Structure formats: C-alpha cells, structure tokens
Amino acid sequence: MKIEGGSSFLELLQRDSPHLLPNLAVEGEVAASVPHGTTVLAMRYREGVIMAGDRQATAGFQVASRRMEKIFKSDDLSGIGIAGAAGPAMEMAKLFQTELEHYEKVEGDNLSLDGKANKLSQMVRMNLGAALQGLAVVPIFAGFDDKTNVGRLFKYDITGGRYEESDYDAQGSGSKDARDSLKKLWRRDMTRDEAVRVALEALIDAADEDVGTGGPDFVRGIFPTVKTITRSGFGDVPEEDVRRVCEQILNERMQSEQRS
C-alpha cells in the first residue's frame, strides 16, 4: 500500500506543477552576462552561528546590483547564504524556505537540522545541469541544532555534495580571501560582538582582494548583512551596529597605514 501525499513542497511541485520548478536548460555560455552573487560566510560563536554577506552582484566586469541580499532566513532556527548565479540562487532560497514551512505546517513539527541540510543538497543537485554551463549555485546553510544545542554549518558543492564544517566557511568569488582572514581571526567561543567584528573583517578583506565583492559603501549607505542564529531564533544585527564596526575597522587600518 502506498500512502498518499507526503509533506515535501518540492515533490508536490514535481508531481502537480512541474512548470513552476526552476529548470534552466540553457544552450551555450550565458554565464558571463548573468549577475553573480559574490561572498557569503558563516561561522560558529558562543551562542550559535553568525552569517554574513556582501551586497554586490557582479555580471562580468559590471556591478549588476549594489543592494542584493544574500542571507535569507529559511526558518526560525536556520538560514541560507547564497553565492553563484543570482537568479537561480534566489529561487533556490525561496523554494527551500517554502519547503521547510510546508513541512512544518503539514507535519505540525520541524525537520531536524540534518534533514534540512539534506533537503538543500537535493536542490543543489537539481541545478547541476545549469551549473555545468556556468550557472552554479553554491549555498552555505547554517542553523541552530535544538537537539544538541549547538550552532552548525554546512557547505555544498555543485553536485549537491554536503560537507559539515566545524568552525567557519565562506563561499563565492571572494571566499578564498574571506577564509584566509577567518583562519587567522576566528577563535572558539567568541562573543556576539567579537564574532560580528571578525565576520566584517573577513568581508572587508574579501572586498579588498576580490573585484567582484563589494565593501562597505559609506557614500550610498550600503553595508554587509549580518545575521545571527541562536536558541532564540534568527536575528538581524542592526545596520547601525554594522556601520559602526565597519568604520572602526577601516579607521584602524587607515591609522596603521599612516604609521608605516
């Protein structure tokens, strides 16, 4: 006997409305003209995980958008950071968020953090065809595991491979520079303020070294997004705080530049 239904939104679309699924069967090379999101990172700190991302989308050598959001709340206890082709990536974030909410409403219960991470890996794998033509989407998934009471983070490759990272990770064109920075600055058991500072240092370093990544923009008032995920849920780090810490970092760098 087969029990009808199921609680997956993705399977519901595949069964009843396949036309709504992202299906990017492209011919030839379109990647260069499509906006790409650049740098996102996630790391553990004392109360959970912190996620941060710059705001720039880059198409070839052009800035496609200066205000793109790359960190999305996927449910109360988890978030997804997206890098890669912006369109499919945002669609994936939306589909993932709907998937988690759908499951929660139908079942009356939340998926485990591993369950959520695994579901995301299936979605990344669905995009493999497009990824091979240059439209790769590589998310970072982070959340608070309410069974073990710790923050956890996962990174993905284009085939849907899922790797749990114990400390920190970054994704996107500036990820190598951000990771280098995190390697030196990240420490176990940081407070929220320390973690916010380390995240912003890493993003500023990425913007410094990588042409695709946008730094803090004091002229237009655009700053990286920083989110925290703890026992009490998914929260914003207010923009004023981000601005203040960015100013501090840049001032210190200016001073050390002048001294030398």
Next chain:
Amino acid sequence: MPLPYYVSPEQMMKDKAEYARKGIARGRSIVALEYGDGILLVAENPSTLLHKVSEIYDRIAFAGVGKYNEFENLRIAGIRHADVKGYSYSRGDVTAKALANAYSQALGNIFTQDIKPFEVEILVAEVGDTNGAKNEIYHILYDGTIEDERNYAAMGGQADEIRRFLKDHYQEAMALDQAVQLGVRALNVTQNKSLSERDLEVAVLDRAKTRRKFRRILAEPLALLMGTAT
C-alpha cells in the same frame, strides 16, 4: 437485468444531508471570535497531538469539526493550495476568500457526486493587517454552502446554542484574556462540566506578529488567560 430502485433526487440529497449532519453533531464544538488584536479560535479537543485548529498561511488559519481524516485531508489540500499560490505569485496574493471558495467547490462536488458526503464543517479565518483591512471568517458546510461570518462563529455539535450565547455576550475589541474567557464560557454552555485548559485547543491569528500570524496557546499560558492558574 434487475433495475436499481428509483430514488428521487430530493430524497437522495435529504438523506445525504441528514447523514452528514448526524456525523457532525457527534463532534465537539469550535468557536472563533474576533478580538482587539486578531482572531481567536477555541476548540474542545483533549488531544494535544491531533489538531483541530491549524495554520494554513501567513494570515490564514483553518479549523475543522467532524470526521478527523476528512478535515485533515482538507487542511493539507489547503496548505498545498496556499503554498503553491504564494510560491508562484507573491505571499500577499494568498487570500482566505480564494481558499474558502476552493473548499466550497470541493465539498459541493463531493456532496453531489460521491455516495458518502464528507461529515465536516470547516472555518477559514484571515486576520486583516493593521492598515484597517477587515478580518474575514468563512464557514463552509458539508454540502459546500459557504457563509461569511462577522465577530464570531461557531460550529460542531450544538453550534446553535453556542451562537445564541455569543450573540448575547459578544463585545467588540476585547482583550485576549476576555476573548478566551468568553470562548470557554460559550463552549461550556453545552457541557454539564466546565472545561479546563487540558480539554481545550486554542490558537490565535495575532496581528502583532510579523509575517506568520498564527500562534498556538499551550496549556500553561492558557490557564493564565482563563484566570484558572493555581
């Protein structure tokens, strides 16, 4: 070839309606009340696992009485309808009105075409946002009849009695604790004992919440609101 007995359509509909009503009358009741900050749903339901009241979408809640498997089917179909619509258009385009109409069509078709009608009544409630938009409460019967209710609604076993009580006692813009107490008193009208927080399933569509307005009120906070906490 033996001919089937002829039954007039009137008789057939009457029999089906009576059958459905009997099934529903056995079920326990649910009331919905508009209060100052949203919509309150109070169900008599001693189970904490099998829900009669649940979330459909950001501003929309569902309540069902009658046969559990039948209204559970309707609930899941409603979540699917809402999530697909919200995914393909925008979250703001998912409305209780469209959902209530879809339910009404489905129940109407089942009533006329299937041998056995659904033994359910359902409520679809949508809380208005702060910009003065009105709350909406739709009451859909086993045969697809749809009514929109104002201020309060009741369904289940002795709904008429409850409705009479609410008509006399309902006030606009109640605080949450007043609304909870009124809802519980209304359900008590049909009881020979008084219901405690363990016999009730209570949820609100709380206008003050961001995005997803639905919130369950569990036994302990419920006892505080009922004023029966010890």
